[in-house]
Amino acid sequence: MTSDLATLRARLDEAMAARGAWPGRAPWLREAVAALPRDLFAPDRLLRWDGQAYVPVDRQVDPDGWALQLYGEQDAAAVTQVTGGLPSSSLSAQGVVVDMLDSLLLEPGHRVWDIGTGQGWNAALAAWRAGPGRVVSTEVDEGLAAFARGRLAAAGLRVEVVVANATGTLPKAPVDRLIATYAVERVPWAWVAAVRPGGRLVVPWGRLGHVALDVADDHRQASGWIQGLAQFMADRTAGPAPAAGHAGYAAVRGTGPAEVKRVVERDLAPLADSWDLRFALRVAVPDAVVITGTDEDGVSAWTHDGDRSWAALSAGGDGTATMYQGGPRRIGDELMIAWAAWEALGRPDPYGYGMTVRPDGQFVWLGDPVNGPRWAAGGAVAAGGPAR
Missing domain, CATH: 3.40.50.150 (Vaccinia Virus protein VP39)
Structure with missing residues (x-):
């Protein structure tokens, strides 16, 4: 041996x-x-x-x-x-x-x-x-x-x-x-x-x-x-992470009807195969769990926040998807907005991002820690400015 x-x-x-x-x-x-x-x-x-x-x-x-x-x-x-x-x-x-x-x-x-x-x-x-x-x-x-x-x-x-x-x-x-x-x-x-x-x-x-x-x-x-x-083990002292896969989504989704339904003019394939996009969404909507699946109509997606908000995006087979949402926040809309913002920024890869940690919190930035776009820990975009 x-x-x-x-x-x-x-x-x-x-x-x-x-x-x-x-x-x-x-x-x-x-x-x-x-x-x-x-x-x-x-x-x-x-x-x-x-x-x-x-x-x-x-x-x-x-x-x-x-x-x-x-x-x-x-x-x-x-x-x-x-x-x-x-x-x-x-x-x-x-x-x-x-x-x-x-x-x-x-x-x-x-x-x-x-x-x-x-x-x-x-x-x-x-x-x-x-x-x-x-x-x-x-x-x-x-x-x-x-x-x-x-x-x-x-x-x-x-x-x-x-x-x-x-x-x-x-x-x-x-x-x-x-x-x-x-x-x-x-x-x-x-x-x-x-x-x-x-x-x-x-x-x-x-x-x-x-x-x-x-x-x-x-x-x-x-x-x-x-x-x-790379994917890493989570901090086991920080409390349980949202359940993985469709079981986690189902626990948040429940059985009630969707509160909102609309058509999304977007092919969802990049959600399944673009790590650049997935990283950008992780930065902008850090608590969103995203799951994808593929059938004859294309890539569909399911997302939730581990609490009460969820969205399902069902591929229509024509480059569009129907989005159903429920819960106190519209997490599917948040992801679509973040996706569009990433495209407007030139579709940067993960190596264009950085992080700054201070005693009162942390934020992720793109390109420049002072003047570049930045996202607070909660995902909100903050304006650039001098280090404090």
């Missing part, structure tokens, strides 16, 4: 090289991944989605299947824990881990706060670069923390793993770098406060992408660009 793992590791390494996924400015990452491969931090039982549920893939029973869960593709996470039928922990995709650590601009000697230890692989790679005793990692799950401690020790790495809720527990001293491995809807100001002026945070935002934030010299804000797209 060792030789099979070595072959799969080499294959994934070459695939990332062919795609240009090994960052030229951080050659240490390729060396670190080779020295600390993902399988050293994987439990003997992984979980695979079979189309209906997550089923176990045990190393002793199905070693080849287990190995493929880790090295089958560079953009796939390996699920390690399921809670209530949904993934609650994973070994993040190798390509995503490399991209985020590249965005961190990590140097030897930096003190690092790794948030969301999981199995310890991210902390291990950071420690390989920063040095012994330079990484502290927090994990809310005692079982995961214990597992990570064992794997880190077996790899000969000196990393402090603390069982704590990272939104309420801070390192004893300011850190140079902070990296989170789960998504937050709002970046806690406490995280910014824990990083020294001139330091950097890399944080998954909204389960759709990650942002790199540089802390201002006066420590009054942190600001930076969206770095990449």
Whole structure:
């Protein structure tokens, strides 16, 4: 099995090289991944989605299947824990881990706060670069923390793993770098406060992408660009996320009649295949859950806010859709307005957006943090202006 793992590791390494996924400015990452491969931090039982549920893939029973869960593709996470039928922990995709650590601009000697230890692989790679005793990692799950401690020790790495809720527990001293491995809807100001002026945070935002934030010299804000797209586990301390898929929509929709019906002069296909559009809608209407489906009439969509407002857009087969809405807000109209605004802005991709975090809140901006369009956390467009 060792030789099979070595072959799969080499294959994934070459695939990332062919795609240009090994960052030229951080050659240490390729060396670190080779020295600390993902399988050293994987439990003997992984979980695979079979189309209906997550089923176990045990190393002793199905070693080849287990190995493929880790090295089958560079953009796939390996699920390690399921809670209530949904993934609650994973070994993040190798390509995503490399991209985020590249965005961190990590140097030897930096003190690092790794948030969301999981199995310890991210902390291990950071420690390989920063040095012994330079990484502290927090994990809310005692079982995961214990597992990570064992794997880190077996790899000969000196990393402090603390069982704590990272939104309420801070390192004893300011850190140079902070990296989170789960998504937050709002970046806690406490995280910014824990990083020294001139330091950097890399944080998954909204389960759709990650942002790199540089802390201002006066420590009054942190600001930076969206770095990449990927889906992340949600912050498990922030309360339950809206139920996924059509079940979540049905729970909000209920059985009452639609309050509004109108025709939308728009082909909905980009909702299914344009990540640029999906990201822009995420920025403008951050609480909208969007689900799509395709039949002979084209792409249809269903959206809700996880509370009481919903909309269904049924493809008409002629490039239009009929929209039905209900609830206290017209969330379907909000999405259509945001879609039109994105087109008016030239259909920017996610890398044209950035974020600024201040003690009193955060906002996303496009093109320029001072003079560009900006969206508050609630999705409202705010005018540009000087930093406060």
